[in-house]
Amino acid sequence: MTELLLVIDAGTTSTRAMAFAPDGQCVATRAAELTQHYPQAGWVEHDAGEIWARTRQMAAAVIEAVGGPARIAAIGITNQRETVVFWDKARGEPLAPAIVWQDRRTAADCAALKEAEHEPGVQAKTGLLLDPYFSGSKIGWAMRHWPQLAEAGDRLAIGTVESWLVWKLTEGLHITDATNASRTALMAIGSGGWDDGLIDLFAAPRRALPEIVDCAGRFAETRAFGGAIPICGLAGDQQAATIGQACLAPGETKATFGTGAFILTMAGATPPVSRHRLLSTIAWQLGGRRAYALEGSVFVAGSLIKWLRDALGLIPDAASTARLAESVADNGGVYLVPALAGLGAPWWRPEARAAITGLSFAADRAHLVRAALEAMAHQSHDLMTAFAADGCDWQTLKIDGGMVGNDWLAQDLADMLAIPVERPAFAETTALGAAMLAGVGCGLFKDLAEASVLRGAVESFTPRLDESARARRLAGWAGAVRSVLDARQGAAG
DSSP: OOOEEEEEEEOSSEEEEEEEOTTSOEEEEEEEEOOOBOSSTTOOEEOHHHHHHHHHHHHHHHHHHHTSGGGEEEEEEEEOSSOEEEEETTTTEESSOEEOTTOOTTHHHHHHHHHTTOHHHHHHHHSOOSOTTSHHHHHHHHHHHOHHHHHHGGGEEEEEHHHHHHHHHHTSOOEEEHHHHTTTTOEETTTTEEOHHHHHHHTOOGGGSOEEEOSEEEEEEEOTTSSOEEEEEEEEHHHHHHHHTTOOSTTOEEEEESSSEEEEEEEESSOOOOSSSOEEEEEEEETTEEEEEEEEEESOSHHHHHHHHHTSOOOSSTTHHHHHHHTSSSOTTOEEEOOBTBBOTTTOBTTOOOEEEOOOTTOOHHHHHHHHHHHHHHHHHHHHHHHHHTTOOOSOEEEESGGGGOHHHHHHHHHHHTSOEEEESSOOHHHHHHHHHHHHHTTSSSSHHHHGGGGOOEEEEOOOSOHHHHHHHHHHHHHHHHHHHHHHHHHHO
């Protein structure tokens, strides 16, 4: 019986496959870590061949675990956004490293475009700002610096990770969904198509770009796993998480704490306009009609904990952070500004670098770990302030992602934001959103509202910190951020 929905979740640090029943139960899952490559400071790359190999292995293992391809009704794909892949259409192999969304190599290019006053026009068309985060400047840089791309001519294909995976699964279909296209800075989000002016601005080869499609529908079949399975759902990871959290009505807000942290508030059928350096983005496109969201992006979240573990050796595992944070009464005046890949919204300072402030002989490992966890709520508060200034007050925050299994973190978010925080029992809502889209695309559900049954039960955390303690922490954080911004401004001067 073809009742299961297979999700491919191609993330930044891992690739996983998961099979969902129509009631949202995850019946099988497999995951593999993805190698991170750092050729030099500020550069982050992936091997697209490894992404495909891990994807195929994990998906095949899940399909075998559930009884074969005949059990799968449809495949949904969700992916790390903005990461861009370059491949040869004839051979189906990568031509260069994939440039990851965290990569900062185009900071000078973006600064030059800002200096030339291109940012207002880019923002008006795309809802985005001029930042190395987005794919357009990455593509332009690659075309200038990797001659094999220009040499490929008509054989060159460029796409985000879901586009690459669809190509490999179907052996030649070159498409991208509207949510991923909206993060390239090459798409006019009002019209839903590639924009020639933006393509020229970033010097991207138009003929190498994929066709933009809906987020749900019968796009193609794959026979990569021994039987025909339709591919019916596509969305960038943050949009998928928004859907998975059942944020379907204007004003509903979710925050995903994964490698980075990304907060989206639904805006409805009209693209929102931000005056406080937030992003306007496509939440989904169905039947050619687009829904929009306002987004704030934090570049470093879970990757900070991974850095404490792997680079500094301060913790044995992520689970130990809650115990360490609870072991001290407060942060001891220690603040950690995690600008390891620059500062995202609302600052948009790609040149900023991380800092730890307030250290004294009284501080120990627990204070530093607590400061790292507290940075999640502090960065979220900065975004909440910007969202409110743009007319999008948060009433409740729905959280998900790998970090939020930490009860201490969930409670700290509620305390510092002074609003209820809601956590689903199944926190991998990015995968749930992709399953919901695949279910709509294959006809298992009539619409996203019906598919939202997959979300399941939730747990709530309510604020319990007194206002004076909250204000003291926020003041200390503001001072720490100011020191980081002033330091980089001074270095530039």
